[in-house]
Amino acid sequence: xxxxxxxxxxxxxxxxxxxxxxxxxxxxxxxxxxxxxxxxxxxxxxxxxxxxxxxxxxxxxxxxxxxxxxxxxxxxxxxxxxxxxxxxxxxxxxxxxxxxxxxxxxxxxxxxxxxxxxxxxxxxxxxxxxxxxxxxxxxxxxxxxxxxxxxxxxxxxxxxxxxxxxxxxxxxxxxxxxxxxxxxxxxxxxxxxxxxxxxxxxxxxxxx
Numbered sequence: 557x558x559x560x561x562x563x564x565x566x567x568x569x570x571x572x573x574x575x576x577x578x579x580x581x582x583x584x585x586x587x588x589x590x591x592x593x594x595x596x597x598x599x600x601x602x603x604x605x606x607x608x609x610x611x612x613x614x615x616x617x618x619x620x621x622x623x624x625x626x627x628x629x630x631x632x633x634x635x636x637x638x639x640x641x642x643x644x645x646x647x648x649x650x651x652x653x654x655x656x657x658x659x660x661x662x663x664x665x666x667x668x669x670x671x672x673x674x675x676x677x678x679x680x681x682x683x684x685x686x687x688x689x690x691x692x693x694x695x696x697x698x699x700x701x702x703x704x705x706x707x708x709x710x711x712x713x714x715x716x717x718x719x720x721x722x723x724x725x726x727x728x729x730x731x732x733x734x735x736x737x738x739x740x741x742x743x744x745x746x747x748x749x750x751x752x753x754x755x756x757x758x759x760x761x762x763x764x
Contacts, residue, residue: 584756585726589714592699593692600683601691603662604675605723610655611644612727612740615720619683622672626659640742692720729756 558564585593594605608618617636625632630643646656662674669680677683696718703712724741731737 581722581725583717583719583722583725584729585718585722586714588711589718590726592703592711592715593695593718596698596702597695598691600675600677601688601695603658604683604688605720606658607655607674608720608723609727610653610658612724612731612737613742614724615688616685619673619675619685619688621674623663623674624672631655631659635742638742642740642742644740688720 559566559568594602597605604615604618607613607621608615611618611631611633613633613635614637617633620636621631621633626646628643629647630645633642633644634640635642644655646653646659652660659674662668669676669678671680671682673680673682675683677687696715700712700715703709703715728737728741731740
């Protein structure tokens with residue numbers, strides 16, 4: 557940046573220095589871990605988890621979803637990181653998707669506060685990142701304690717490793733079609749989806 561701004565003409569001191577390669581996380585939230593944390597979650601956290609999983613979007617984009625983003629049978633998402641617009645279809649061949657059912661569930665609540673946000677606090681305010689973090693940490697702790705009391709120590713250890721950001725990877729991992737997974741996550745290259753977000757090994761057949 558200093559060279560670009562004209563503050564120096566010296567060479568980049570990092571030239572030729574080998575970079576540290578970060579290994580992507582390989583944690584996968586299986587159905588037992590998911591059910592444990594989801595079952596211990598409050599209503600707004602369950603909404604956030606369901607929308608995050610079914611849309612495959614970043615948590616920050618999930619928290620911005622509004623009723624007004626539902627247009628022409630699709631949930632429109634403007635991805636904040638790359639400013640890409642996606643239209644996630646709610647119906648396929650006249651069959652309602654699970655995502656559509658979750659949105660219907662949220663909008664049909666009798667006690668739903670007056671708000672445009674799909675994920676909202678009981679008072680109608682938008683759920684912020686720190687709200688999400690506190691609620692997820694609490695649900696994870698409760699789920700882990702419940703598992704330990706039931707002598708399910710291995711499950712408890714897996715629950716403790718679960719982070720909200722792993723939900724996006726769970727979404728990518730459970731879509732069979734790689735092209736569909738990349739499209740949903742908004743990736744221009746399948747390699748990113750494969751290396752970073754796919755956390756289930758490829759299904760192959762034995763020799764015989």
